[in-house]
Structure formats: structure tokens, C-alpha cells
Amino acid sequence: MSEPELEGIVESPWSGGASPFAINSKKLGMWLFIVSDSLTFSALLVSYAYVRLANPDWPRPFEIWPAIAKSTAMTLILLSSSLTMVFAVSASRKGDTKKAVRMLYWTIFFGLAFVGIHATEWVTLFHEGVTPWSNPWGVPLFGGTFFGLTGLHMLHVTIGAVYLAIISWGFGKGKYNADHVEVSGLYWHFVDLVWMFIFPMVYLMSVSLKG
């Protein structure tokens, strides 16, 4: 396709043709996946908010130290991973393969650190007798919503780390181009975005009233 023809297609979002949104099909596909996945998380978060508001006896097990401090650190880690992901996309666009791969490795490292800290949080709750079906405070929905929401999010982070590992390997080898890095970045930022809702709604809404 010649250059003037291409400009004709992309000059207006409504002009249709091969690329009505002026993005490649991989990116459009990822955006559509993100919209559908955000509705999945929205349904879980709205139903969580429903039971949280409707239950005045809702357990508040999270002390400022260590639970809230730990989850704040996890938020910092995930936000930092988004920054390194942005740098990876930027470097890949500029053709700086070494920097892009290095930044992808940092992103994976932050992602795995997030999962590791989150796992210790889960273990602590298990030791306190909290499971998805029961807990010592008599509101079984607490465990169901907590493990359901954070578990699905942790699964997304884990899949994201594997996805980024594959992309960094392929980009380093020249198998994948900058578009692949950008599309994987969209997924990673989405995972970060979801945590921006889970952290305040699940942790900060259940801060212990003691102290």
C-alpha cells in the first residue's frame, strides 16, 4: 500500500478501511481483551462492595503494621513495574534492544516480588484460620471475596510475568518487534490498574479499628 493511500485511511478515526483506529490488530485485540477482563474484575469488585457495605460486622483484620505496610509496599512495587514497562516500550520503539530487554527483566522482577510478598500475606491469613470458606470472625464471605479477588489478580500477575519473559526472550532474539513489547505492556499496565482498586477496597476498607 502506498504512503498517500495509507494517510487517507488513517487521517480520520471514522474513515474505515484497513485500519480504522490506526493501530495494529494485536493492539486492538489486547484492548478488547482488557475491556472484557475489566468487566470481570468490576463485577467482582462491585459484588465485594455490596457485601462489605451491607455487613456492619465485616471483619477488620488488617493492622497498619504489618498488613497495610506490606500491601502499600506491594502497591509501590507494582507502580514501579509499570514505570519500567513504559521505559521498555519506549526503548523498543527507539530500537534500543538491550535497554528494552533490561527494563523487561526489571518489570518481571517487580512482578515476581509482588507475588512473593502477596504469598506471605496469604500464608499469614491461613495461619490465623482464614480460608475461602471460613474464618474466626464469623463472616465467611470475607475469605471468599478476599481470596477470590486477590487470587484472580495474582493469577494475572503470574501470567503477565511469564508473558513478559517470553516477549523479552523473543525481542532479544529479534523474533518479536516493538509492537509485541507495546501490546504486552498494555496487559501489564492493566494488571497494575486493577490493583489500584483492589488495594484500597479490600485492604484499606478492612483496616483494624485498634491502635
Next chain:
Amino acid sequence: MTSHAATVESHDVGTTKLFVSVWVWLLALTGVEVFLAYLRLAPALMLTILVGLSLIKAALIVSYFMHLRFEHLGLFLLLVPAMVFCICMMLIMFFPDSVRLIHMRPQ
């Protein structure tokens, strides 16, 4: 199609300074949220403020980190209004009912 995509997306948007400042804003808003946790406000008020702050953070991430601000308007119109509509439908169904349940509980 690949060469086409590469041509239309060869632009590099945003600077390091911009991305770092967005990151700092996100950290600052997180700090505000944690500070609010110390205040132990009423759950409904706390939830409203926290969701408001989270929406600002989500807008920053989508606009700058996910580059949606730099994409064509058509992509934004394809993705965002329908999603917002669906989420509003969930809220219309759930919230009035959850507040009603609180008032129905025996004291």
C-alpha cells in the same frame, strides 16, 4: 499489514520526565489513600472517597502509561463509553440494595 502497522505506529509518545511525574502522582495518591485509612471514616464515605481516588489513578494509568491519550479518538469511543455504561448498570443494581440491607438489619 505488519509494515502498515509499523508505519502508522512509528511515533514515540511521552517523555521520561512525563512518565516519572505520572508515577510520582500515583505514589502520592496512594499515600493519601493510606492516610485516610488512619482516619477510620464511616464505610460508605470511605468507600466513596477511595473509589474516587482510584478512578483518578486509573485515568492516569490508562491515559499515559497505556497511551490512550495519544491514540485516535475513535479508539477511546470504541472502548470506554460501553465499559462505563456496563459498570454503571452494575452499580445501579447493587448499591441501593446494599444500603437498604443495612437499614433492614435488626438493631
